Amino acid sequence: MKPPNLFRKSAEKGLVYSLVMIFMMMIGFHVVAANLMSKVFGVTVLRGSIPEVRFMAFVHILFAFLFGWGASDRQRDKKSRIRQGLITSLTAGGIIALFSVLLNYLVEAQIDIRQYLTAFSADSMRYFILNQGQSGIFVLFAIYLFTGLLGTILAIIFQSEKAQTSRQSLKAKIGEAAQTFSDKMPTLVKKHWKYGIYAILVVVLLIMPMRWGSYYNFVASVVGVYVIAGIGLNIMVGLSGQLMLGYAAFFAMGAYSVALLNAPTPHGIMLGFWPSLLVGVVAAMIGAVLLGLPIMRLRGDYLAIVTLGFGEIIRILLKSDLLIDFTGGPRGIHAIQGPTLFGRSFTSDSDYVYLILVFIAISIFIYQRLANSRTGRAWLAIKEDPIAAQATGINLRGYKLLALIIGAAFAGLVGGIAAARNAFTGPNDHSLMVSINVLSLLIVGGMNSIPGIVLGAFALRGLPEILREVETYRQLAFGILLIVMMLVRPKGLWPGSRPVLEKVDEEVVEEISTEIKKPKRKRTHA
Amino acid sequence: MIATKKENFLLKLRGSGTIIRYILGILAGGYLLWRLYRVFIVQSAFGLETWTRLLIAGLVIGSVYALIAIGYTLVYGVLFMINFAHGEVMMLGSFAGFFVLEATRAMEVNGPGGVATSFSNAYPGLAILLAFVAGMSFSALVGFYLEKIAYRPLRKAPRLIPLISAIGASFALQNAALLLFSPQTRTYQNPDILTRGQGWRLMINDSAVILPYTGVFTMVLSIILMVGLILLVKRTRLGKSMRAVAMDKDTAALMGIDVNKTISNTFIISGILAGSAGVMWGLHNGLLHYFVGFLPGIKAFTAAVLGGIGNIPGAMLGGMVLGLLEALGPAALDISFQLKDVIAFVIMIVILIFKPSGLLGEVLSEEKV
């Protein structure tokens, strides 16, 4: 509670905040932010042109407000919170003002440093200081100071105990309402509400692909492909604990099997989609055996790097001169024929969405049955403690290999489907980034959890699509979001939980131990 | 009552891993010998001058890989996490060095003899030193804040979590550099005494083999840095505390070790090495853009694992081996250069199959239960 400490911390905060703002300007993001802001106000701006100045002012105000809001610690008393807000806003505003002075100087002296820092065009710099020159700097400083303070004050009011309790009581009321609602529900419905939700979900999934247009269908099928891939990788990583960084290799085996067997070039075999898909799955499984057998002794990160190497080897070979006549080289294979089912060929995008949905359902089915079986538990035991697992009689190599093979089969499957859907596959579709994306979706979503994997696939593949709004900034935003997601939910968006198998009277448990953490209730065992 | 059970056929593959390992090993070894025999005895495709050139290239690449690999190994050794963003740390250091050299190049001074030249040519040593200082300190700074923001809050989380955070950081840093500095490819402006491509000329088989100044500079400097690092880790309390923190953070704290500071220092040191590697790489090859960190990052990570991750001399050896493999492998085995990474990875896999914890990694013999 010593004042110098408070001062330094707040000043540091102000510094960090101002650096965030300055960084935004340095990458030119303030224009995009103002652009988005103008969209909020219903004004559209032509791409590549600069929105009205007032929107930039709004951006400054918004950020200043947020900075002020975050400036103070909840624990402290009002007076020191205000002081914190003041100091933070002062430092942030001061540094931003200083930076603006620099910008103004650059503009007036017509110094062009875009050679080094691309975003520093005169327009963009002037825009940051609200097109006002010198006076704009004072306005800016005032914005940061006063809006910042406002933010602090509002934060104090909003986070006060009174507000807190009123919010809590609101929550309680909602909870009550939900309770009465569920009380009033007939027991039968209550018991099976889960299935009701599933049913609604299924109906929605069945109808939507016909309604929401090709773009969303496309995104949905990409996400769907990643869901299946995620389930497969989860068997390797989430269940059996083998860190795999070369998953794309199995993906490639499926894709190339379908491509080579079912495209006019380079071989023109035209075996048909379904048989070639089967070949793809089998090829991926064989690949897993060949990779798996020799490396079963490796652990953790050694396994990771070997699998990474394996993935790269496959990718490089696919595009190399060595195999070019066989694989089509860097150019890839195009005009891959899609499936026909009951004499009807798959043409529209919704067809593929349905196809993928069917396979997702099958994958989930297989996954669930495996995960809760003797095999699944043996995998988990290996992941937890391989030595103890072996000593309980589990054949380490066999089970690890089995996990690789089954996981690879899933990869081969989706690889083949994706190739047919895109009607194209090439070596760059199977790069390291694909492996990393699948791994990331697993961890972002939550391992060993189907809803987690679905959410993760949305986050990893859907999010970048949504982020198209912020154009070139999307990968930056995506990277930052990835970090933030991990910091906020380190167990994943929807982490898996263990099934409830014993099912005993709650009260007995309470009696035996009140101190132990209870597991989340999940599905019951059949 | 001895149980006999029917198991799935896949689960019966007990022991066959070892057999396959050896079959693979013998095949690989045989192939290698046959290739070497063809290249050196039968065809003798290249003269000594070519081998020398390849060797020089391999050593330079290897020493840069080694420097970056140490960063991976240090961080791994302490936190058991793969700092996926390490390549980007190097890239940013390279940019810092680049800007310093640009500035010194643009600055006009009265050089010796009163002739107006650029600062970087008048005081080349100083200019290079400044570039290194800038590169090292910027990378150190990035490493320090990276740990503080993206990894520290995750210290208690399962190991894969910080890995994903690191992947996010890698994306973010790469794209931040792209947006700040544009995707343009930059060229390092060396002071004239270190002009790229210039070097000592050795005459071998009547042809001039150039021993480039930048290459020698890179090798010498990285050896100095590595020796310094080993001394630092072996001789100082920092090294001790790093080992202790690696094994058990709580117990280390009970010994009076500042765990946070130790980890921060680890990131700072690995940043310094990455930054120096970035500047060296820039001086030697000239090439710089937002993506230059990615490939060396992956390679150095490979090198670190090859040497035995967590082991500093291992990282150096791994880096050198990988560099030499890349340079000499295709020529020695008479395989297309396009497949040099395939060769490197295959040999790495073969090595790991026989030494599952890397070249110098600890041999995990009978584990205490």
Next chain:
Amino acid sequence: MLNVSNLHVHYGAIHALKGVSFNLEEGEIVALIGSNGAGKSTLLKTISGLLEATEGEVSYQDEIISGQPAQDIVSKGVIHIPEGRKIFPKMTVVENLEMGAFLLRDRRLVAERMEAMFERFPVLRDRKKQLGGTLSGGEQQMLTMARGLMTNPKLMLLDEPSMGLAPVLVEKVFDIIEEINEQGTSILLVEQNAQMALSIADRAYVLETGRITLSGDALDLMENPLVIEAYLGG
């Protein structure tokens, strides 16, 4: 010397300590007994700075130490010997002992102390170069004890020092505890072997599900029927 007041500690949703208060005077041996999961180790970890209290304060020599990082507390002479043989598994015995003396910069002193430890635990001398992780359970236990004694602590927090030790060694460990106490080290002792603990301690506290339920003179507690029934196998 050590004053703990109204300490609350949570592991996520688990409320492990629920308002623990006690004190320890200079030169005392205070025993802390309680069944499994009562929160004894949690209490020691909170005092030594490994865990953060959600409420309450720990003060040591009139200075509030709760909230300070562990390494700062150690440097004040508070040494915590944790339960469960927390040696550094990939360091040799000698290196482990050196780690115990991390805060000592005088090499000669370190060598001296190490010699003294080898005198006390001759087994460790035989195992000098062996990796900590490969020691037997009891040897590891001795090593943690020896490592903690390297710095000559003012206050020692001992968590189940006799666990897994052969009977002869149990005697030895308790002799050592007595000895260092006589040399001026105050001791907070957690033991499952309540009989021994109460025999050696001046005062004792009984901890049950995160609360102190009994306290008093150690010998008096030994006669207490509740203690006899629950902790002395009566």
Next chain:
Amino acid sequence: MPELVIETKGVSKIFGGLTAVNSVDLQIPKGHIYSIIGPNGAGKTTLFNCISGFYTPEHGEILFLGRKIQGSSTDLIAGMGISRTYQNIRLFGNLTAIENILVGQHTKLVTNWLDAIIHTRRYRVENSTSLSEAKDILKFVGLEGLGDYLALNLPYGMQRRLEIGRALANGPTLLLLDEPTAGMNPQETVDMVRLIRKLRDELGISIILIEHDMKLVMDISDHISVLDYGTKIAEGMPKEIQSNDRVIEAYLGPGGAALAAKYQSRKRNNHA
């Protein structure tokens, strides 16, 4: 001579220069509780590791029901019917208690992944029997009602019991217990003794026990062997061991009550 469950003939295990187990001969009869005691570092755990397949002894033979087992991997040995617990608990922490037991049943079960996917008849049968057996075991080790807790969230004493439960799950012939009561208070120790007896009496399992708690060992054992520096220095009934001078000197010392009295009297003197 009763049927032997384990017979070791001159078993030695050497680490570098150190002979941790030195030519040890043991004959362990079926249905006994057989204790191995000895000073710290005597080689008790190492001997366990040899029997359960973690280590391959350099010399000697280990016979399980007359069959040579040294050199086999741990999973095969587990499959033959030898289960164990560890000195430092090694549960599968992120699995629930009952899942730990189900994993323990591994060698007893036969269904494979294909059965699991198609839910064959034998899978359904096996699944329900194994689950109910697991519940029985939970009850047996006194963890009824805690089956759905993650193992790592259980307190220490319960983890010990769960570990025994896991070891029991595959219906072993022989159970190796390494300091099962370490870190337990006297009350809990009494419970553990009861449990161990029950194992032998109700399930007919042979047990080898390592312990430092002499009261318990003397109480429970049918037969005791004493190791020191890797060699067997004594063996016999509890009574014989208790009075063996060599054992007293090397291992036992004055004993708990006497020790306590020693400190108490010293303390009284100091106060006086």
Next chain:
Amino acid sequence: APAAEAPVDEQPVGDGSDDPCAADDFGCAVIQPGQTIKIGMSSPMTGPYADFGIDAQNSGLIAVADAGQVEGFSFELVAEDDEGGAEGGAAVANKLVADQTFVALAGPLFSGATAAAMPIYEAAGIPMMSPSATAGFLTLEGSRVFNRLPFVDPIQAAAAADFMFNNLGVRNIAVLHDGEDYGRGLATSVKDEFEALGGTVSAFEGITPGEADYTPILSTIATQSPEVVYFGGYNQEGAVITNQMKAVGLEDAVFFGCDGTWGADYLAQTGANGEGSIHANTRAPEESDVKAAFDAAYLSAYGVGPVVLSPFSYNSYDAVTILTNAVKSVAFLDADGNLNIPRGALVSEVRGTSGFVGIGSYSCDAIGECNVEGPAFEMIVNGEWVVLD
């Protein structure tokens, strides 16, 4: 090789029938007042090839600004990131075609994305004009909508081989490529053509793109003493190779690049090492006003000149301009004041481009190849590009 025989038969636009929209295969795009006419762009704007995409966007924005208005409606460039791959190409295509004010696409830049996206644009009736996708097959499968500006591999390769063999008079060359679609295709054709002329290709090797040190491979090539090192790929690797050739015994060999290596960036990166190297470029009207204006606009808008980020700045500008021109010639106002753009007519209009003169000059043939003239070769002399004949 694609033949450029049959000229496109002019399809009548608008006149003849009362309602051109009803007559059109794909109907009309109807732009309401206040909306813009969207020209799409599909290129990698993040990841290792971001420089290509960003450069194309930069150039496209200038082209759109230069295009002015049609009947009071302005153009808007919608540049989307396709990451250079098939997945991204298809994503962008799906996203773009969902917007009915989107009428034409300048792109995709890369062949992989193009192959995957083509069917989607085909179905929606969106004319494509790629500034840089060179894979041969793209135009060989009867696409109505796909056109491109770069010369296809076989034409450039034949010209390059001929130039080396006959103009430079060399007989022993080494051919390198970056292992990617474009570079490898080109290099293979050069090898075939040069050997067909009777020359020797003493080395044919792929490199790993994105690396900074190619001395090992250059050292081994040096043992063959080639007179020319031909490289199929992009300027980044090209520049590194040029710089490193000097130190490994290839100092006498000439670096011979392609249109992928041509550009200002190569000059900046190679400096003295680049002197005497030869590259292919579009046969362009020299130093036209259009080019000068574009150069100036680019420099002032982005602080660096064109063809620094990628060699395709000029092509991108021309591609967009061709598309906006075509829109201008088919668009008409309807009774409600909306701008109607008959999509089918636009497709034919773009395919029918002939005698276009922008920064380069282009005429499209029946399959959509718009640059059949073949390249000019330029040599660096004193840091300047000099056209050779």
